[in-house]
Amino acid sequence: QIQLVQSGAEVKKPGASVKVSCKASGYTFTSYDISWVRQAPGQGLEWMGWISAYNGDTNFAQNLQGRVTMTTDTSTSTAYMELTSLRSDDTAVYYCATGATADYWGQGTLITVSS
Amino acid sequence: DIAMTQTPLSSPVTLGQPASISCRSSQSLVHSDGNTYLSWLQQRPGQPPRLLIYKISNRFSGVPDRFSGSGAGTDFTLKISRVEAEDVGVYYCMQATQSPWTFGQGTKVEIK
Numbered sequence: 731q732i733q734l735v736q737s738g739a740e741v742k743k744p745g746a747s748v749k750v751s752c753k754a755s756g757y758t759f760t761s762y763d764i765s766w767v768r769q770a771p772g773q774g775l776e777w778m779g780w781i782s783a784y785n786g787d788t789n790f791a792q793n794l795q796g797r798v799t800m801t802t803d804t805s806t807s808t809a810y811m812e813l814t815s816l817r818s819d820d821t822a823v824y825y826c827a828t829g830a831t832a833d834y835w836g837q838g839t840l841i842t843v844s845s
Numbered sequence: 846d847i848a849m850t851q852t853p854l855s856s857p858v859t860l861g862q863p864a865s866i867s868c869r870s871s872q873s874l875v876h877s878d879g880n881t882y883l884s885w886l887q888q889r890p891g892q893p894p895r896l897l898i899y900k901i902s903n904r905f906s907g908v909p910d911r912f913s914g915s916g917a918g919t920d921f922t923l924k925i926s927r928v929e930a931e932d933v934g935v936y937y938c939m940q941a942t943q944s945p946w947t948f949g950q951g952t953k954v955e956i957k
Contacts (some may be wrong), residue, residue, distance in 0.1 A: 838893050
């Protein structure tokens with residue numbers, strides 16, 4: 731069965747960077763894009779962008795341009811999302827998702843930004 | 846960006862009774878390939894979102910048949926024929942027709 735397993739929760743200071751991993755299993759990794767979605771505490775869902783696991787093409791939300799990087803390692807079927815210059819309003823649960831339209835979701839990674 | 850508007854934002858329902866959630870998009874969700882990439886997600890408390898319905902009306906693998914989706918163009922509906930206790934949570938519509946993908950605000954389904 732298709733599974734996405736994400737890295738654990740982290741606490742970061744404002745201005746720092748964070749890199750979240752998302753390890754896929756149960757399907758051919760390069761068959762689907764990986765999308766990243768975040769959810770601030772008590773809030774709704776916000777799409778951050780996606781990366782093609784096939785050729786590395788990316789598409790990011792405009793409000794994150796310049797601060798977000800998405801990469802993949804096909805040898806380990808793992809996707810990564812790095813967010814730099816963290817601010818307090820980046821505190822959220824970060825999800826990876828795969829499939830034609832976010833069919834399968836990871837368990838989420840809580841990133842807390844606090845001084 | 847395509848705005849997605851859900852109504853109601855809260856839906857108290859009696860067990861065994863139906864529930865219905867509407868979602869309206871600010872522009873047509875028909876893609877140039879002819880498909881309409883409108884999905885419904887369920888998020889139970891403390892859980893990640895889970896895909897229920899894709900391309901308006903297709904139930905995802907393992908989703909009970911009490912869930913159904915309908916609509917076209919800019920107006921869409923999720924129906925639960927008979928609400929069960931495990932259906933408590935927040936439901937989101939999501940469009941993936943145009944980048945950036947966008948979500949509705951969420952509708953909280955709770956038991957009366």
